[in-house]
Amino acid sequence: MSAHADDPNDRQQAFAQAAEQYKVPESVLLGVSYLESRWDAHAGMPSNDAGFGPMHLTDAAAFTGGNHHAEGEEDARGDESRPLAVPTQTAQTQEIPASLRTMEKAAELTGESHETLRTDPAANIRGGAALLADYQKALGAPLSDDPGQWYGAVAKYSGATEESAAKFFADEVYDTIKQGVTRKTDDGQQVSLRPVPGVERIIRWLEDLGLLHPRTDGVECPPTISCEWIPSGYAQLPDDDYGHYDLGNRPVSQKIDYIVIHDMEGYFKPSIDLNKDPNYGASWQYSVRSTDGHIAQHIKAKDVAWQAGNWYINSKSIGIEHEGFLAEGSTWYTEAMYRASAKLVRYLAFRNAIPLDRAHIIGHDNVPGTLPTTVRGMHEDPGPFWDWAHYFELMGAPFHPFGGPNSGSVMIKPDFATNKPYFYGCDRKNPSKDCPPTSASTVWLRTEPRADAPLIKDIGKHPTGGSLYSVYDHSARATTGQRFAVAGRQGDWTAIWYLGQKSWFYNPASNPTAIPSMGLVVTPKPGLATIPVYGRAYPEQEAYPANIPYQPVTPLQYTFSAGEKYTLAGAAPAEYFRAVTFTPEEHTVVKGKTKYYEIQFGHRVMFVKADDVQVSWS
Incomplete structure (x- = not known):
């Protein structure tokens, strides 16, 4: 039957x-x-x-594949002072x-x-x-x-x-x-x-199953999950090169502020093999297996992996890769994986005093580009089918409403089971084909409060064109757990400030896709028509010692105008981790006096200088 x-x-x-x-x-x-x-x-x-x-x-049918770091234009290290080519090596066919x-x-x-x-x-x-x-x-x-x-x-x-x-x-x-x-x-x-x-x-x-007992050499994991030690490759290479992470002394040298959630766009064993190879230009701290939630740790938390495509974020984060594919979502993001990963994240967050919120537990797709030239090539994982609400429930930090129906800020929170927005591109053999209706954690953002209005534009992602409904394009999407300042309300529609635009999403009272979320917001100080936004919070030039080259503080291509508001996630220290040598003796953290704030400016978090904005409650 x-x-x-x-x-x-x-x-x-x-x-x-x-x-x-x-x-x-x-x-x-x-x-x-x-x-x-x-x-x-x-x-x-x-x-x-x-x-x-x-x-x-x-x-x-085919147990092959590499890792998502080998796709696209993103430099996993994300540091133009030591740029890396996009990895091209892929894992060999495995049994x-x-x-x-x-x-x-x-x-x-x-x-x-x-x-x-x-x-x-x-x-x-x-x-x-x-x-x-x-x-x-x-x-x-x-x-x-x-x-x-x-x-x-x-x-x-x-x-x-x-x-x-x-x-x-x-x-x-x-x-x-x-x-x-x-x-x-x-x-x-x-x-x-x-x-x-x-x-x-x-x-x-x-x-009686006769299973293995893997190495656990001081793994940094909670005792209630399965975790083994499979070290990442670290070696001196020809021509003063080395790979493929940096030895550090965190949190003594600098605080860990973020945990970055990735998916592999590949399988567990081949991805781990790539992480073991120092010639591969990307690395990460942990890998999580889909079928059973087993975890392999590769790099200690004190050291810096090359994983997020933004050196500022890399130097202040821990990267966790999950077996699976963005476009196949929940077929690979199993409950066992969610549970093991959530326990690991909660453990790491408590050890490092990282807030359990979506401004600090971020997807790779929430990491900003470092410069205007790198914005377009940043990665999109874990994608719209990652169930952020359930993930945070498993961490013991569920998303709750705060404030009344007319609060000045909202948190995106559609019902995951019933929210099935249109996407195309799930079938890589036929990338123009519509995706089947699939539970998702995102809402589409439009230029006007109507279902047939165009999607809002992301000039960094698409300098000359519009946003796409592709499962691989976040340009006009807001995602569960993200907080935004309200820009307007009209009937069943709510507008938020997003990438310098008033952006509308469908939010009917009978089936809301967002919840009230009052909190601190920032807006340009009086007298400033626009202020810059940044992809990293680097120090001012005066903070650099003579032996360390100044890293320019370059604004991104977006405009933050007077009258707009963006939610404040907290202060971001002005720091630059100088690490371009195999041995750590010359590794230095440059600390500046400039004060930055992290804000939810679009799908990706970004930074503003505190001197440019005023803070208020909304």
């Missing part, structure tokens, strides 16, 4: 029937599916090398791991075709149940009604080769079973897992 989205009870029924057919406790089947997909079907989203359906059955081939076994066990397992949620659920039962039998464990007896099979379902990763996945499943959960899926299905408060975990079955 196939499940159909027009009957809200079918998904629940499909779990019950599959559980009965394969003698798997329904709570176990629901718990595993929730950790993989939150019960979503992702209709039309997966390609033949992603995970499919509520059980995230994997069918990776496809079992964790990315589970659909083959599910097809064998159920007799269903790959196409049916991909597109029919009920068949997909049966495939997952068949896999769990097969894993249980292989362990010699009973097909018991007791969920605790299935701990080993659940751990096996993670696909992890490391015992700590398999245990993390299983523990998260059993925590979900214990607490229970109810959710409406991306295709309107109401699914519930009733709490089983007395559920036990027969952990001894985990020992």
Whole structure:
């Protein structure tokens, strides 16, 4: 019996029937599916090398690929005093791991075709149940009604080769079973897992899986997640070159203010191999695996990775890469990945006193260009399908309204499950093709308060043209958690100040896409018609010692005019980390007296000088 989205009870029924057919406790089947997909079907989203359906059955036909740092024009280091070419090296073809081939076994066990397992949620659920039962039998464990007896099979379902990763996945499943959960899926299905408060975990079955115990050489991770140490490559190269990060002494030398969220645009193992190669011109501190949330740390927090394309941000941030693809969104951004990553970010934020907000926990797509010439080439990941609201809920820092309906500032917060704006470009083989309707965390911004009005323009991203509806173009989008000053209201529409423009988005009271968010805003001081905005907060020339070249403070191409307001994220110290040598003895942090503020100027954060603005409450 196939499940159909027009009957809200079918998904629940499909779990019950599959559980009965394969003698798997329904709570176990629901718990595993929730950790993989939150019960979503992702209709039309997966390609033949992603995970499919509520059980995230994997069918990776080609386990190849590199990393998003090898695409586009962005210099991952983002420092013109030591510019790097865009990396061109890609990982070699790898053997496809079992964790990315589970659909083959599910097809064998159920007799269903790959196409049916991909597109029919009920068949997909049966495939997952068949896999769990097969894993249980292989362990010699009973097909018991007791969920605790299935701990080993659940751990096996993670696909992890490391015992700590398999245990993390299983523990998260059993925590979900214990607490229970109810959710409406991306295709309107109401699914519930009733709490089983007395559920036990027969952990001894985990020992029979014979999994690995990876290196944990002083990893900087919370103890509740699976984390191993796989060091990034660091070596002296010919012609006074070196790669591919910089030794530092943070937070003694300078405070860490940001955590940057990336997606790999590739697979876990090949991306890690690139990070291990000092010849590759990009690096990052952590990698997170999609299937089970396993984390590899490559660079200590004290050192500076070449990851965000902006040297000021790099020198004050930690970069976390997530296995997956921007355009395939939730098929790769699994619940297991979200949970592990959220625990890591919360841990790092508390250790480094980083605010848990969207001005400091930022996407790569929120990092500004350093100069007018670099704005256009900056990267777009993790993209519109990253669920920022859920991510912050998992961190224990959910987005709440603050203020009344007419507050002077708003926070973007559409309902992720039902917000499915139009995009094209998800199919790289046919980039002009429309994307299937997909849950997203963004809203489109228009020049007037009507649905057919043009998108607002980003002169940095598109100097001579308009913004695009492409999934790879953020130019006219505001994203969940970002705060903006209100520029007007008209009926169901709200306007915000964005890149020097009054920008309208649909925000009906019956289904709001933003919440009140009063706070501090900045506007040009009286008498100033316009003020500059910057992509980095560098010191004034007088702050530089004689042996360190002055780094010019160059405004970006945008205009911040009198009468406009932008939300204030906080002070940004005037600093420049001079690091152009392999050995750290000559590495220096130049600290200036100029005061900067970080503001939400557009999709990307930017900076203004404190002397140019006045601060008020709005």
